Amino acid sequence: MLRRRIIGAIPVVLGISFLVFLLMHIAPGDPVSLLLGEDATDAEIQRTRHEWGLDQPLLVQYWEFLSHAVRGDFGKSLKFGEPVTKLVFERLPATAELAFVSLLVAVLISIPIGVYSAIKHDSLLDHAGMGLALVGVSLPNFWLGIMLIYFLGGQLNLLPVAGRIDYGIQLEPVTRLYLVDSLIAGNFTAFWSALRHLLMPAVTLGTSLAAIVTRITRSSILEVMRQDFITTARAKGLGETAVVWRHMLRNAMITIITILGLQLGALLNGSVITETVFSFPGIGDLLIQAISLRDYRLAQGLIFFFAMMYFVVNLLVDLLYMLVDPRIKL
Amino acid sequence: MWRARYLKIWVGGAILLVLLVCGVAAPYLAPYDPQEQVLEHRLRPPTFAGQGSGPHWLGTDNLGRDILSRIIYGSRISLLVGATTVILAGLLGCLLGALAGYFGHLTDEIISKITEIFLAFPFLLLAIALMAFLGQGLVNLIIALMMSRWVQYCRVVRGEVLSLKERDFVVAARALGGRDFYVLLRHVLPNTFASVTVIATFAMAIVIIAEASLSFLGLGVPTHIPTWGSMLSEGRVYMYRAPWLTIFPGFAIFVTVFGINLLGDGLRDILDPKLRGRR
Numbered sequence: 001m002l003r004r005r006i007i008g009a010i011p012v013v014l015g016i017s018f019l020v021f022l023l024m025h026i027a028p029g030d031p032v033s034l035l036l037g038e039d040a041t042d043a044e045i046q047r048t049r050h051e052w053g054l055d056q057p058l059l060v061q062y063w064e065f066l067s068h069a070v071r072g073d074f075g076k077s078l079k080f081g082e083p084v085t086k087l088v089f090e091r092l093p094a095t096a097e098l099a100f101v102s103l104l105v106a107v108l109i110s111i112p113i114g115v116y117s118a119i120k121h122d123s124l125l126d127h128a129g130m131g132l133a134l135v136g137v138s139l140p141n142f143w144l145g146i147m148l149i150y151f152l153g154g155q156l157n158l159l160p161v162a163g164r165i166d167y168g169i170q171l172e173p174v175t176r177l178y179l180v181d182s183l184i185a186g187n188f189t190a191f192w193s194a195l196r197h198l199l200m201p202a203v204t205l206g207t208s209l210a211a212i213v214t215r216i217t218r219s220s221i222l223e224v225m226r227q228d229f230i231t232t233a234r235a236k237g238l239g240e241t242a243v244v245w246r247h248m249l250r251n252a253m254i255t256i257i258t259i260l261g262l263q264l265g266a267l268l269n270g271s272v273i274t275e276t277v278f279s280f281p282g283i284g285d286l287l288i289q290a291i292s293l294r295d296y297r298l299a300q301g302l303i304f305f306f307a308m309m310y311f312v313v314n315l316l317v318d319l320l321y322m323l324v325d326p327r328i329k330l
Numbered sequence: 331m332w333r334a335r336y337l338k339i340w341v342g343g344a345i346l347l348v349l350l351v352c353g354v355a356a357p358y359l360a361p362y363d364p365q366e367q368v369l370e371h372r373l374r375p376p377t378f379a380g381q382g383s384g385p386h387w388l389g390t391d392n393l394g395r396d397i398l399s400r401i402i403y404g405s406r407i408s409l410l411v412g413a414t415t416v417i418l419a420g421l422l423g424c425l426l427g428a429l430a431g432y433f434g435h436l437t438d439e440i441i442s443k444i445t446e447i448f449l450a451f452p453f454l455l456l457a458i459a460l461m462a463f464l465g466q467g468l469v470n471l472i473i474a475l476m477m478s479r480w481v482q483y484c485r486v487v488r489g490e491v492l493s494l495k496e497r498d499f500v501v502a503a504r505a506l507g508g509r510d511f512y513v514l515l516r517h518v519l520p521n522t523f524a525s526v527t528v529i530a531t532f533a534m535a536i537v538i539i540a541e542a543s544l545s546f547l548g549l550g551v552p553t554h555i556p557t558w559g560s561m562l563s564e565g566r567v568y569m570y571r572a573p574w575l576t577i578f579p580g581f582a583i584f585v586t587v588f589g590i591n592l593l594g595d596g597l598r599d600i601l602d603p604k605l606r607g608r609r
Contacts, residue, residue, distance in 0.1 A: 015447035020459075027463040134595070138588035140539050142546050142559075143580030146566060154570050269454035273543055288547060291462040303451075303459045311450040 009315060014066075016311065020304040021065045024296055025058070035078065035294050074301030079293045084301035088283055093176035094164055095275070095282030098205065099267045101179075101198045103260065105206035106213055111256070114217025115249060121222060129214065136211030141270050145204040145277035152200060159200050162279040166193040201278045205270045209263050216259045220252035227251075254321070261317030268306055338596030345589025352405040360399035361385065364556045368394035373572045389574040391565065397574060400556040401582050407557045408586060411468070411541045412534045415475040420530055422476065423483025424519065430484070431491025432514050441484070448481045454540050461549040468551050471544065475537050486529055490522045524601035531594035535587045542583050558583045 032048045033040065049055050053064050068074065074084035117129035153161035160166070165178055169190045174181050179198070182190035224230065225248055233247045272284035279285065283302060290298035352359060371394040377387045388397040430441035448456070460474035494500060495518060503513045544550040545559025553560055558579040565575025 011443055012446045012450060015443065016450050019447060019451075023459055023463045026460075027465070134591055135588065138535065138584055138591050140542055140580060140583045140587070142543060143562060143576070143583060146562065146569065146576050146580065150569055150573055150576070266452070269452045272455065272458060273546070276547065287458070291458070292548065296463075299459070299462055303455065306455050307451045310452050314450075 005315070005318065009311075012311065013308070016307050017066055017069060017304065018062065020300055020307065021062050023303065024300055027296070035296065069304065074304070075297045077290070077295055077298040079290075079295040080298070084298050087286065087298065088302065088305055090176070091281060091283045091286050094178075094280060095271050095284060097177045097179060098198060098201055098271060098274070098280060098282060099264075101202040102206035102209065102267060102270075105202045106210040107260070109206070110210040110213035111217055111249070114214040115221055115244060117214070118218045118221035118225065119244060121218075126218075130218070133211040133214040136207050136214075139207060141204050141208060142273045142277050144207060145200070145274055148200045148204060149277070160193075160197050161200070164194060164197050164281060165190060166197075169193055197280075201274050201280050204277070205267060205274045208270070209260075209266055212263060212266075213256065213259060217252065217256055220255040221248050224248050224251045258317060258321055261313065261320070264310060264313045268310055335596045335599040338592045339600075342589045342591070342593025342596060345585060346593060349405050349409055349586055349589070352402050353409040356403050356406055360396075360402040361387075362396035362399040364395060364400045364403040365554070366395060370394065373568065375572070376574050376578075379574075388578050389572070391561075391575055392568055392572075397561075397578055400561055401558065401579060403556045404558045404561060404579065404582065405586075407468075407545075407551060407555060408538050408541060408583070411472060411475065412538045414472050415479060415537045416530050416534045418472065419476040419479040419533065420483050420526060423480035424487045424522070424526060426480070427484035427487030428491050428514055428519055428522075431488040432495055432510070432518060434492075438488070441488075445481050445484050448478075449485075451478070453478050453536070454543060457540055457544060458547065458549060461544055466549065466552050468555075471541065471550055474544075475540055478540075479533055479537060482529055482533065483526065486525050487519075487522050490525060491518055494518050494521055528594060528598045528601055531590060531597055535590040535594065538587055538590070539583065 032045050032052065032054065036044060036048060046055075053061055056064070072085050076082065077084055077087055080087055113129045113132070117126040120126050149161045152158045165171070169187075171178060171181050171187065171190050172185060174184055178194035179191060182188070182194055229251075230243060230247055233243050238247075268284075271282060272287055274280065275282045275285035276288050283305070287299060287302045287306075289295075290302060368390070371386070371390050372392055374386050374390040374394075376389040376397075377385075379389070386396050386398070388401065390396055391400070426441050426445075430438040430445075451459070456478040457474045460477060461470060464470040464474060491514075500513060500517055503517045508516070541550060542557070542559035542562070545557040546563045548560075548563065550559055551557055561579035562576050565572070565579065568575050
């Protein structure tokens with residue numbers, strides 16, 4: 001089963017790479033002329049086209065792209081002058097750290113509200129919780145980010161509004177995850193600064209995820225609470241807290257974890273916007289920079305990277321799901 | 331419970347109706363031309379802020395353009411992009427999903443693989459990628475969003491058709507000599523209507539946010555057309571000096587999406603109870 005799932009992924013990966021490769025060719029006009037600007041001479045354009053291999057037949061170009069991509073080689077960024085892969089790996093920890101803290105924020109908000117709404121279902125609190133979830137899912141995250149910057153950053157001056165850490169704080173890069181690196185170095189000033197910089201972007205990114213997880217938690221708990229083993233747990237005299245947290249939530253967790261895994265796409269989507277709003281130096285921010293600078297190579301590499309990351313995580317969630325619940329066959 | 335569901339539909343429907351009226355009757359409702367620049371009126375605060383801005387209810391932007399008028403005109407783009415994308419993506423997704431589910435075998439294999447490839451891209455990211463390479467423009471925007479959104483319909487319709495085609499009424503229609511396409515269009519697809527309506531409603535909310543996000547990033551329609559996303563993006567520069575430039579357009583997006591989600595919730599509860607709890 002596992003082998004079949006992995007073999008089945010090969011044509012999909014090829015399809016993703018072909019779609020990403022085609023992006024360069026759907027651009028209206030010639031990307032080289034666009035990049036070099038109006039002042040470029042014909043000779044310069046021809047030379048760059050040759051360097052990029054754009055004068056080759058489409059399939060030859062695709063083969064070149066693919067054979068380099070499997071080696072992690074997406075060429076050099078035209079504007080930054082560095083290999084695309086190096087730029088991605090320099091920025092990836094920032095996005096990973098932001099995604100992780102957002103996930104944590106989302107879980108901390110959503111699970112208690114979801115559980116409570118389910119237990120008290122159809123009560124005023126349940127309706128308030130679900131109303132809040134509906135608001136959360138309807139809030140455009142870039143607006144939420146701007147409003148947080150305005151009120152918490154500007155008006156109340158509580159939190160920093162841009163970047164990853166205060167200017168002047170030096171950290172030895174080990175993992176490039178600032179929270180982890182500062183703990184390794186025992187530098188709590190740096191830790192506090194990195195955490196403060198993460199809070200607003202994480203809330204911005206985590207809000208819609210929290211809204212979705214709240215709904216899922218509520219409906220999963222509602223489903224579980226009608227099962228026989230809950231009646232048994234109560235009949236044997238367990239307290240309500242133990243019934244809820246040890247029996248209901250544990251059984252509802254399979255669905256919740258799956259949804260969290262599948263929502264990684266939402267986090268990646270959101271990271272592009274959130275990082276732009278907060279000038280947070282992750283790969284989402286890099287993508288928007290690459291697009292605005294017309295650095296097609298870098299944009300192409302980043303999009304491929306985003307898609308592969310999303311695809312691999314979804315595959316892992318599927319496989320984990322199979323391990324957690326052996327009844328599931330992929 | 332029933333009353334609550336209908337309440338959601340009524341409130342959500344009313345918000346959507348207001349948006350529709352704003353979009354259609356924008357020239358009659360907007361107090362000013364949304365493009366008219368009056369530089370001596372630049373960055374005027376809203377009337378209720380009480381600093382004598384006079385007739386500009388929601389204030390003016392950095393070029394002296396009336397914010398309320400731009401928000402009213404902005405609803406046109408949100409509505410146009412939202413509705414067109416949802417319809418086109420729905421047609422493409424339903425057609426491919428129905429073909430995959432009904433004919434199975436190789437047709438299903440090929441369509442399912444294409445679906446998987448598109449699903450490997452986070453929705454907004456694919457739209458960003460397409461817009462980055464296609465360039466700004468209303469048609470490009472609709473194409474980009476449609477290409478990123480059709481898969482959701484395709485998956486659901488395929489699943490429904492797979493189960494519907496084994497049902498007695500479909501077998502009977504075929505036994506009576508109905509041709510495949512006739513049976514598919516006349517008997518199978520109409521039965522997917524409830525699920526498709528629910529998906530389409532939520533999709534509209536998602537597409538409106540996506541359109542605003544793309545415009546915010548400068549990847550939407552050309553900048554001279556007022557959209558809520560581009561208003562937010564332009565207003566960001568003046569955030570501390572003139573917060574109304576960002577508060578009102580964002581609030582318009584929020585209320586619209588909230589209304590559509592409310593409508594979707596209500597419709598789902600009534601039309602498709604088995605989807606309850608999902609989005």
